[in-house]
Amino acid sequence: MTIIVYFHHSSYRNFKSYYQQNLAKYHQKEFPCLVSYNRFVELIPDILMPLILYLNSRKGKITGISFIDSTSIPICHPKRAKRNKVFLGLSGWGKSSVAWYFGFKLHLIINDQGELLTFQVTPGKTDDQVLVPTLTQSRFNCLYFSREKTLLKAR
Known part of the structure; x- marks a missing residue:
């Protein structure tokens, strides 16, 4: 979820570029178990529900x-x-x-x-x-x- 949220706050327009050129190169320390780009794309549908639950907890x-x-x-x-x-x-x-x-x-x-x-x-x-x-x-x-x-x- 963190990676998806930070992508939308970044200046990148393409998620693949963001993942491969930014995350994989410069953020290995923050994400030591970072999976490949293809595997991450497969995992994206699994974070939809936790993301919705998180947003529901942040209502004004x-x-x-x-x-x-x-x-x-x-x-x-x-x-x-x-x-x-x-x-x-x-x-x-x-x-x-x-x-x-x-x-x-x-x-x-x-x-x-x-x-x-x-x-x-x-x-x-x-x-x-x-x-x-x-x-x-x-x-x-x-x-x-x-x-x-x-x-x-x-x-």
Whole structure:
């Protein structure tokens, strides 16, 4: 989990380059039992649940103003999507504002201090609006949708 989190904080855009050129060369002392890149890629699906549990333990408090958004998490180039076996049956096709991608979608709600309140990872094709009731269930009393300028009360 640590390696994945630090990759996203690094300036690398490609995980393979990060793993082989940075971790394997300069961080052997921090990770003495570092496995090969291919083996690490095979182990990535196994860390998804522990990572979700960790993030659930780090949630912030509701402060009054919250923001909800989603972002795409592509797992491979679209040309290689049919050959992808790492997240077989879990990922899916989705369309962002830029292009089509194959992977997941991260939906999250943060408070005005930037603390994570709730989140959910879904296949790429999941519609944002369908997930709002699930994300806000038992956490919020009312929701204000700025696009429609409507106020919805929770049941």
